[in-house]
Amino acid sequence: MTCLHRRKIKDEYIYKLKQETYISSNEDIKKKKKKKFIVTGFSPCNKKNVYEANIISTLSAIQILFLLNKTDENSISTKTLLEIYNFVIFLFDEEKGYFHFSLKSVQYKFDGDMRFMFCSLCTLYLLNKLFKERNIYVNNINNNKCIHWIINCFNIDGGFSNLPGSESHAGTTFCAIHSLKLLKNEKGKTYFSYNPIMKKKLIR
Template sequence: MEDLVRELAVDKHARYIVSVEKRKDDFESVVMEHLRMNGAYWGLTTLDILGKLDMVDPDEVITWVMSCQHESGGFAGNIGHDPHILYTLSAVQVLALFDKLDVLDTDKVSNWYNTFHIMFCLIYKVDVAGLQNEDGSFSGDMWGEIDTRFSYIAINSLSLLHRLDKINVEKAVKYIVSCKNVDGGFGCTPGAESHAGQIFCCIAALAITGSLHHVDKDLLGWWLCERQVKSGGLNGRPEKLPDVCYSWWVLSSLIMIDRVHWIDKKKLIKFILDCQDKENGGISDRPDDAVDVFHTYFGVAGLSLLEFPGLKPIDPAYALPVDVVNRIFFGG
């Protein structure tokens, strides 16, 4: 393991993340402009796991995050964009990293889960049921797209804000369970194909709500461990190529259902390390591909889940460092 520790280019990965934020005119920054809030969460959480969060100015970050909040309470991916549930969770998570959730009007944010959807309901003359639909599912924005990702995001963010009472948790759980398939996995909607990313969202939502008893852990664990290929990497569906991001989606789910010992951890660690750019920093989806902040985060987060030495532990359900989660719920 000592040899592997020396292989993790901690300082170069940290400098890479900081440099991406400063390069506002290059291709990567331009194509991510509309989802910069997600990028901020990926990059800043990576820095925290690496023990390098002090490389950024907290006040500058917090000021920008709050400038992305709409009057409705929701957050946009960047200044001048529309609010969406995806970016609202990332904003909450970023503020949590800096112990600054107190700058939020939590009632305003949690009420947004109802108010922005009312606009959709009025326009299309459907019952005003808030962001949570009658069947327990959640929509992502005022246009009404439904996905189990949004169920997880709503449950995660409201839990972090101590506002789970704003939704019908029982209905939310029932909807997630309705998306379970015969292979033990979960899809984005009932009957949709099992996918490792969706499985994480469903399992994490069930974990946060204390509902993991609905999961067939052996059946799901088998499906998940079958995602490991010869290179040691993990894929998201059968017959697909491995991708570093599944080092998070698959691993976290296996940990939450206590089946992580069913994969070869050493081979997965080697796969992640082989995806590093050891000269300039950053991690790619597969060895020798171009790096990006998304895969850098999921690679480092995956190593954290694998208890890689020198990295802060990350919570597999909340996708935040354990000390941050403990501070929110236990004041530690």
């Protein structure tokens, strides 16, 4: 996997945001000790000095592995899967409820993007499927924060924008609707299940 990027991160401002969101069995996290986290993501090609790992390429890579039926331990190790999970979690802005495109986007605090929200949630969904097969438990992101950010992108014309305050687009509306379907509450219900009013607005 020449497009796989592996990095060590020890950044205080990121750590403060992420210290609660890792594997529950990690004693270092429970004790709030600083440590280096290994994060792994995929880039568009193997030119690591030119292209950084990002959420779109990471989702595409995992989807390809599923299509090729290469998701067993020999094809992609549990260690690598957990590092990819770390990568996605590091992209999540817990305060605002959206995902960044890459680690540089996190560093420079760029705005969220509905496409990155959808790609991140799809990646987490596929990772969780593999984790369940391997009997691994990981903490989840704050679904309510994500839902709040997505709903803030809903416009009076019935569509969703790329970020709050922008114009609606068909592509971002697709990403928003399917993101809301991926975000389930503790009872396993989607946003549309317990909010029929929004469903009616979209149908209209």
